[in-house]
Amino acid sequence: MTVADQVRAFILDSYYVSDPAELTDELSLIDSGVVDSTGMLEIILFIEGQYGFHVDDRETTPENLETIGRIADFVARKRAAAA
Amino acid sequence: MCGIAGSVALAGTTPPPDLADLEAMVMAIRHRGPDELGLYRDHRAGLGHARLSIIDLLTGQQPLAGEDDRVWVVFNGEIYNYLELRDQLVALGHQFRTRSDTEVIVHAWEEWAEQALTRFNGQFAIALWDSVEETLVLARDPLGIRPIYLREHGGRLWFASEVKAIFAGDRSGSRELDPAGIAETFSFWASVAPQAVFAGVTELEPGHVRTIRAGRTVDRAFWEPSYPHDDVAGFQGSVDEAAEAVGAALESSVRLRMLRADVPVGSYLSGGLDSSLVATLGLRAKGERFSTFSIRFEDAEYDEAPYQRLMSDRLGSDHHEVMVSRRAIADAFPAVVAHAERPLLRTAPAPLYLLSQLVRQSGIKVVMTGEGADEMFAGYDLFRSGKIRRFWGRRPDSTLRPLLLRRLYPYLARSPVAQQAMAREFFGRDLDHWSEPGFAHRSRWQSAAALQRLLTPELRDAISGTDVLQRLLARLPPEFERWSPLAQDQYLEIRTLLSAYLLSSQGDRMLMAHSVEGRFPFLDPQVVELANALPPAFKLRGLDEKHVLKRVASGLVPDAILQRPKQPYRAPDALSFVGDDRPDWVDEVVSPGNVAADGVFDPVAVDRLWRKCRANAGRAQFSNADNMALVGVLSTGLLVGQLVRREPSRDQTAEFQTLIDRLPDSPRGGVPYKRMVSQQR
Numbered sequence: 001m002t003v004a005d006q007v008r009a010f011i012l013d014s015y016y017v018s019d020p021a022e023l024t025d026e027l028s029l030i031d032s033g034v035v036d037s038t039g040m041l042e043i044i045l046f047i048e049g050q051y052g053f054h055v056d057d058r059e060t061t062p063e064n065l066e067t068i069g070r071i072a073d074f075v076a077r078k079r080a081a082a083a
Numbered sequence: 084m085c086g087i088a089g090s091v092a093l094a095g096t097t098p099p100p101d102l103a104d105l106e107a108m109v110m111a112i113r114h115r116g117p118d119e120l121g122l123y124r125d126h127r128a129g130l131g132h133a134r135l136s137i138i139d140l141l142t143g144q145q146p147l148a149g150e151d152d153r154v155w156v157v158f159n160g161e162i163y164n165y166l167e168l169r170d171q172l173v174a175l176g177h178q179f180r181t182r183s184d185t186e187v188i189v190h191a192w193e194e195w196a197e198q199a200l201t202r203f204n205g206q207f208a209i210a211l212w213d214s215v216e217e218t219l220v221l222a223r224d225p226l227g228i229r230p231i232y233l234r235e236h237g238g239r240l241w242f243a244s245e246v247k248a249i250f251a252g253d254r255s256g257s258r259e260l261d262p263a264g265i266a267e268t269f270s271f272w273a274s275v276a277p278q279a280v281f282a283g284v285t286e287l288e289p290g291h292v293r294t295i296r297a298g299r300t301v302d303r304a305f306w307e308p309s310y311p312h313d314d315v316a317g318f319q320g321s322v323d324e325a326a327e328a329v330g331a332a333l334e335s336s337v338r339l340r341m342l343r344a345d346v347p348v349g350s351y352l353s354g355g356l357d358s359s360l361v362a363t364l365g366l367r368a369k370g371e372r373f374s375t376f377s378i379r380f381e382d383a384e385y386d387e388a389p390y391q392r393l394m395s396d397r398l399g400s401d402h403h404e405v406m407v408s409r410r411a412i413a414d415a416f417p418a419v420v421a422h423a424e425r426p427l428l429r430t431a432p433a434p435l436y437l438l439s440q441l442v443r444q445s446g447i448k449v450v451m452t453g454e455g456a457d458e459m460f461a462g463y464d465l466f467r468s469g470k471i472r473r474f475w476g477r478r479p480d481s482t483l484r485p486l487l488l489r490r491l492y493p494y495l496a497r498s499p500v501a502q503q504a505m506a507r508e509f510f511g512r513d514l515d516h517w518s519e520p521g522f523a524h525r526s527r528w529q530s531a532a533a534l535q536r537l538l539t540p541e542l543r544d545a546i547s548g549t550d551v552l553q554r555l556l557a558r559l560p561p562e563f564e565r566w567s568p569l570a571q572d573q574y575l576e577i578r579t580l581l582s583a584y585l586l587s588s589q590g591d592r593m594l595m596a597h598s599v600e601g602r603f604p605f606l607d608p609q610v611v612e613l614a615n616a617l618p619p620a621f622k623l624r625g626l627d628e629k630h631v632l633k634r635v636a637s638g639l640v641p642d643a644i645l646q647r648p649k650q651p652y653r654a655p656d657a658l659s660f661v662g663d664d665r666p667d668w669v670d671e672v673v674s675p676g677n678v679a680a681d682g683v684f685d686p687v688a689v690d691r692l693w694r695k696c697r698a699n700a701g702r703a704q705f706s707n708a709d710n711m712a713l714v715g716v717l718s719t720g721l722l723v724g725q726l727v728r729r730e731p732s733r734d735q736t737a738e739f740q741t742l743i744d745r746l747p748d749s750p751r752g753g754v755p756y757k758r759m760v761s762q763q764r
Contacts, residue, residue, distance in 0.1 A: 014695055016712065017536055018688035030508060033533025036708045062508045 003051075004072040010046050011068070015039065025069035030062075040065060047071065053078050085145075086115030086133040086595070087157040087210050087231075088243035090252065091219045093298045097238040099746055100129035106737045108252035109133055112245050113737075114422075115159070115595045121145045121741035123155050128212045128219060132157040132741075135598050137344050137449060138165075143183035144741045149193055150178055153215050155743075156192075158185050159244050160207035160229045161602070163339040168202060192220075197292060200305045204339070204608055208244060208287075214745075218296040225306040226455070226606050227276065227289030227582030230591060234284045240295055245592075246284055246424050251731040257282050258727045260683065262545040268426045269715065270532045270551050273583035280425050280722075289582050308577065310570035310615050312562060318616040325621050326634035328613055333635065336607035337364040340451055348602070349374035349447040351438070352394050352402075353652060354387030356632065357453025357462075359394045359640045361604050365451060366398050374447050375400040378434045381408040382655050384704075390644055397641055405441045407434045412659040413666050420721040422596040423588040427718040428531065428711040430654045435593040443597040450594075454585060455605035458577050459614040460629045461569060461622035462649060467491055469523025469572050470623060472510060476517025485510065490626055520556050520563060523572045524579070528552060534712050537688045555579070569619040656710035660717060661700040672720035681723045689716055 001009075008023050015034050017023055029035040035043065043065065044055050064074040088108035090100050102124060109120055109131035116133030123130040123146035132145040138161070148155045162168070165184035168191055173179065177190040184205075191199035192211055197220075206228035211220040221242055223231050234241045234249050236256040241249045250258055264280035267273070276286035287293060290306035311317030318325055341348050350362040352375045362375060375398065377391040388404070395402035412433040419433045420426075442450055457463050468491055475484040488510055509526075516522050535543060555578075563571060586603075594601045604610065614622070617631060624630035628649065636645055660669045671677060673693045675686040696713050699705060705713075 013691050015536075015708075016688045016692035016695065018685035018691075019540070022536070031512065033529050034536070036509075036530060036533075036706055038706045039708065042706075066508075 002072070003075045004068050006050065007043075007046075007068050007071050007075075010050075011035070011043070014042060014046075023068060025072070026067055028066055029068070030066065043071070047075065051075055051079065053082060085135050085159040086112035086244040086248070087131065087159045087208060088112060088248040088252065089128065089130040089157065089210055090239045090241045091128040091212070091295055092239050093235065093295070094238055095127070097127075099126045100124055100239070102129075102744070103733070104252040104254075105129040105131050107254075107731065107733050108241075108243055108248040110733075110735050110737050111248040111251035111731060112243065113735075114598060115244060117598050119144055119740040120737050121157070122737075122739050123157075123212070123743045123745075125214055125745040127217055128214070130155060130157045130210055130212060135448065135600060137161070137346055137600060139181055139183035140345050142181040143185055145185055146741065146743060147181070147183070147185050147189060149186075149189045150180075153213065154189050154192060155212045155214060156185060156189050156209060158188055158207060158209045160205055160209075160224065161343070161600070162187055162203050162205040162207065163343050164202075164204040165343075197303075197305060200292060206603070206606070210242060216296065218294060220292060220294050221287055222292040222305070223287045223289055225290040225608065226577070226586070226611070228586050228591065228601075228603060228606060230587060231287040232279060232284055233287060233293070236283060240300070244595075246279070246281055247421075247726065247731065249284065250726065251733070254731070260723070260727060262542055263549045263551070265426070265538070265542065265683070265719075266535070266546040266549055267551045268428070269535050269538075270528045271555075271579040271583070272428050272531060273425060273580065273588065275555065275579050275583050281726075307560060308574060308611075308615060309562075310566040310574070311618070312565035312567075314565075315562075317618055318613070318621070322621050322624075322631065322634070325617055325631050329610070329617075329631055330635040332607070332609045332613050333360070333604060334364050334367070336604040336610050337361060337451070338368040339607070340602040340604050341365045341368040344449050346448050347373065347446075348449045348451060349376060349442060349445075350400075351375070351450055351452040352377045352391045352400075353453065354390030354394070354644070355453065355650065355652075356629065356636055356640060356644060357456035357605065359390075359453075359644050360456075360632070360636045361451050361453050362394065362398055362400070363636075363639045364604070366400075372399060372401060374403065374442075374445060376403045376405075376438055376442055376445075376447075376450065378438050379404050379406045380434070380654065381406060382658075385653055385655065387650060390647065393641055393643060403441055403445055405434070405437050407437055407654065409655050409659040409662060410664055410666075411437060412654060413669065416659075416717070417668060417721050417725065418596065419593070420718050421725045422592045423718075424592070424722070424726060425588060425718075426715055426722055427588060428715045430656050430659055430714055431652060432588045432593050433659075434654050435589050436596055439594045439597040439599045442599045448598065449600045449602060451602045451604060452590075453605065454590060454601070454603045455581065455611075456629065456632060458573060458581050459605055459611055460632045461573060461619075462629045462632075463576065464491055464628075464649075464651070465523055465527065465576065466569060466572050466623055467626050467628060468510075469568065470626070472514065473517045473522065473568055475511070476514045476522075479511075479514050487626075520559060520571060521552065521575060523568075524575055525552075530708065531711060534708065534715060537684050537692065537712060537716065539682060539685050542683060567619045569623055570615070573615075657696055657705045657713040658700075660713060661696045663700075668721075669717065672717050672724070677720065677724075678716075681720055683719050683723065684716055692716065 116135040118136040119134040121132040162184040165187040172190045207224045208229035208231045209222045241253045259282045261282040264274040276288045380386040471487045621631045678686040
């Protein structure tokens, strides 16, 4: 399972989306209403728990977190930096 | 207060209304008026009435006619200025048989026809049948305090205070949900009249009158909200003069509502400014002790007891409290939904249902509340956030302007700097639309609409062609865009939420569930007209909400209440239903079998939602989206179970105190053109 798929599965369960096809890599999670402003914190907690790194406050930006694709890229960058 | 119900044949060839149908309609809404029942029927029309006796207890029975037995009326509500109108009508030569406000309606109609409606100061749903011209008139008060639902089916127009009466009378009609009504609910938090949540059913719009004559139906607005613009002058005085004028209008409004009743009137105390002001003026009008009622919460987060008690001590009132637990909300919720007759996204109606029960048990039938002050005088955060976001939208690159949001949402100031980028993303949504109608409301509507992802693919398909936002905006008054942004926000708030949800699901329905009448001094026509005429800066001064009203209340209401930050009325939402001690009905409603059978929500999505909510049951609070989602799913399931799937029962027979049957060969009345008033109770 790719990082994108793992994040997708988490969002599917946490935000009760019935059809996985809706959650494309490019869907803006906040704009589409799937995730509300407090929901983003749940996603950060998930990432930290799942991939074992700390998301710094300065990294909590739309550039890193707005879509599943961006989250996957962000996770890849963080892991590369740690390696 | 009361309930009304009835039908009229749209064509002359349709058989007369069936007495059993009319009886079933009245019995379905008997909770609205348990004191007396009444019925009128002729070859074309039937009018039913369940009476809650408040004015003219002895002779105010309905249906009631004028001198010549030509115009018949059933009426739910109060006309507070009935004594003044009666004097005018007597001077014009009208003769009265009773001391009731109902009879004033009949004579006012005879004298002024439709113009009579603009003379009424009150809350009303009226059905008036001219038996000679064979014309039915249905009218609803300007702000929609009292409901009227309608359905044309089987050659008749059916009407009633509640949909369940239409279902009980018109048994061959559908009881299915209307996809557009669901789409509106999961956008605006409620379907907005004329849209209702049941297919084929509509709601008469506030301030409208419908006339049905010779099969022809005409709807007309007799009242429309108006705000100042270039060609309509507003209030011209200073802010002090405005406060004086508002204070005087409010005092006279409270006096009418406190004193025009032949039973004692009580008052709700929320702990906030509005109900405190109403109760204070109530005491001034009455000059003696009266009863006050408050909701308390076991969850300290929602409890406002210190302020309520401060106020009741100040008033010296006979104070009553109902302590509300999560479990009590869950236990009451099925009845709450059955009375509200709509999906609900909040549990807030449930404590009000329990409160009206306490009122009734205390022997009180009428209460005043502070409802409407936040809409008329700009009390909601939405107005403030709309103001800031428009200010920001004019200069989207400004870094200082969005910082004003911290004044509204203090948690933003405590958040780490970069997390605020996400908040900016959220609050900055649609910023480029800042000058468009609905800008301030859009994020709230979108948050609710996002929950449509829970609906079945079939239902989502069915509503995909209905853009409820566009539909709402397409029906705005022509002068809307000339109003100030605040007036626009107030108009939309009043149109989408005041009548459709606050006065209905949290108002009329929860009060009438226990046969209690609500009276709303802030919705008095003079108060509303004055509030609307005020410059926006008198209502929302900077970010100080309800500024003029605070000036009115200053010195009348304790400073502690005047100066406390506004606390929106909320109740524990999803948390009421997820604990281990939850009632059995919750698991039944969310079970995949029932969800699939209801056909509204996708069982997989509901299962995910339910598992998440159960897993988080120990948390202190859920997100807004999770709260609305679970409450919406549960209330819709209860609605389908209780109103859609269940056949209305006809087990109970009515004992009519008033029965006028003008059909000569009637099996029951049999006394044509005669009034039969039985003494049985």
